[in-house]
Amino acid sequence: MDCLFCKIVAGEIPSTKVFEDDRVLAFRDIAPMAPTHILVIPKQHIAGVDEITPENSAIVSYIFEVIPKIAKAEGLDGGYRVVSNIGEDGGQTVRHLHFHILGGKKLSNEMA
Ligand code: AMP
Ligand code: ZN
Numbered sequence: 001m002d003c004l005f006c007k008i009v010a011g012e013i014p015s016t017k018v019f020e021d022d023r024v025l026a027f028r029d030i031a032p033m034a035p036t037h038i039l040v041i042p043k044q045h046i047a048g049v050d051e052i053t054p055e056n057s058a059i060v061s062y063i064f065e066v067i068p069k070i071a072k073a074e075g076l077d078g079g080y081r082v083v084s085n086i087g088e089d090g091g092q093t094v095r096h097l098h099f100h101i102l103g104g105k106k107l108s109n110e111m112a
Helices: 004-010 058-073
Strands: 017-020 024-028 036-042 080-083 099-103
Touching: 004 024, 004 036, 017 058, 024 058, 036 058, 058 099
Parallel strands: none
Antiparallel strands: 017 024, 024 036, 036 099, 080 099
């Protein structure tokens, strides 16, 4: 499968990792939109939020256990934002489920 983030998981494409275990990888976004911009992904390939099912949804709750730990380690004490873009209209450019952690400044309230 020609998936950029699967290649990052496999180590075929380098990344700046901030967290890794058997199920999840987090790494710095190559084009940061905030002082801290991290992507959290499941190691298993799921295309996006639109491909979450009863069979694979446990990884999502696990990712949301990991996210606050990363945020704490990054010193995002004032808060942060978690975003997942879905499909073309949602602005998703990589079809492997990922959650953006954005922080390190007061973020704009613009949502769309
Ligand atoms: P999205 O547009 O929501 O699908 O997010 C994809 C994100 O992946 C974008 O913010 C890109 O900057 C980021 N990205 C693309 N290629 C890489 C890479 N090789 N390493 C790290 N981040 C990447
Ligand atoms: Zn993938």
